[in-house]
Amino acid sequence: MKIGIAVLGAGRWGVNLIRNFLEHPNSEVLAVVDPNRDALMAVQKQFNLHPSVILAADLSQVQELPGLDAVAIATPASTHYTLAATALQQAYHVLVEKPLALNLCEAIELCELAQKHQRQLFVDHTYLFHPAVDRGQRIIQQHQLGKLRYGYAQRTHFEPVRHDVDALWDLAVHDIAIFNTWLEQSPIQVSATGTVFPKSEVTSQSEEGINQEPGLADLVWVTLTYPDGFQAFIHLCWLNPDKQRRLTVVGSLGTLIFDEMLPETPLILQRGSSIRGGEEQNFWESAIPYGIASQRVPQPNTSIASRDILSLEQVEPLRRVCDRFLNCVQTNTPCPTSSGWGSVELIRILSALSKSLELGGQPLMLF
Structure with a gap:
């Protein structure tokens, strides 16, 4: 029936x-x-x-x-x-x-x-039903990345802009859900900072279809800290000319990259390490090529043994x-x-991030 x-x-x-x-x-x-x-x-x-x-x-x-x-x-x-x-x-x-x-x-x-x-x-x-997320979860569960170091994601575009929620509530849930699924854990500490662009700047772009209400954050930076010390950094923005849908997890043996803007090759596994002086690569240094950080710093010595485009189910x-x-x-x-209860956990995280945003980025414990 x-x-x-x-x-x-x-x-x-x-x-x-x-x-x-x-x-x-x-x-x-x-x-x-x-x-x-x-x-x-x-x-x-x-x-x-x-x-x-x-x-x-x-x-x-x-x-x-x-x-x-x-x-x-x-x-x-x-x-x-x-x-x-x-x-x-x-x-x-x-x-x-x-x-x-x-x-x-x-x-x-x-x-x-x-x-x-x-x-x-x-x-x-x-x-969570994307073939790339399924395959990525198996890669991590099989320890192909070695010891997980850190992760970062960019989810930005120029529009559409929502009128009832800010960029955090509109965009962050996707990347948080993927990180939680891949890591099989939830963050224990979160922080967020953001910017509400002046109303004059937003309304000046109204001819492009943007009509943002004042008071909602258009640009948000999120930091998630997990029980094992893994940290994930997420860049969210509604008013970014560069549309990005990219999430990366870096480990001691390789890096997993999910880039939705490359529909033919969305999931890439780079095998090799990024090490300098016996220490793991710093997130902000690795972020330079992707436009996450603004200041120039020395790049780490990087050894990439292979770069594999992973096949995915076409659905x-x-x-x-x-x-x-x-x-x-x-x-x-x-x-x-x-399930609904699974989504409750994500809303718990988003609520804490909103509070941190209100407090100017103060880190907040979840448990």
Whole structure:
């Protein structure tokens, strides 16, 4: 029996969800909900939706829809809690875009609601279903990098700019989730510093499509410290002319690089060490070639024995997300990769980073 789905949100990501659920043999799109009538008409035209598919402006218009089993939420982050809570209270399974909620208490409440109504709460952390992340996790688990030294990531672009969350909440969750998965641990200390660009600078670029509300950090630097001493550094920015989607883990025997901007060769393993004077390479020195640090310092002696482009399964990560969600609904069992409770841990980290940002970068302990 097919699972009846209502997709909430007909924007960029909602369209991708609609496409995947329409193509999946185990799901049936019964409704698309969006307050923007033009967006609904565009979706209807793009997918030539069957006349039976309901186009609605509000979730309340489809709550009693016969055959509806689950909702997929791809709306602004500030609406996730209310929509997910409403759906769970109506005993629907829920797939929700990241972040699950904008504060820890609301995230926990959603998980408890799912348990109470015995429904699945699945958070769309798409990168955790990326073949490169799967392969990278196996590389690290097999100790091919040797002793892990440090990691760093850049996630920047010029737009889109969000109006309900800052760059930290919009972007950081992806890299934190990947680091946690690859390291199989969560940070015990975090810190964040950031910059809110002057409103005059932002509005001067409004012709390019940017309309940032004042008070939200556009540029954020994150430091994560893990129980074994591993540190990860993340650069996040909405107003960067150079779009970057790159994450690197450096070990004593090699370096693993996941660069999403190289779609043909996204995962590279460099075998060899980066050593100077018997000491491990400093993060800031290694960061120079990637534009992370600004001052010039001497480069370490580097020995690269090989540079291997790793083969990956050719599958769309979101297709795997939708397939896993449908399987969780069919079996009514949680997904260990992307459950609501797993997302609570990420929100705990983001909340602490927000607090550190408010305190000017003060390091905060999580446990």
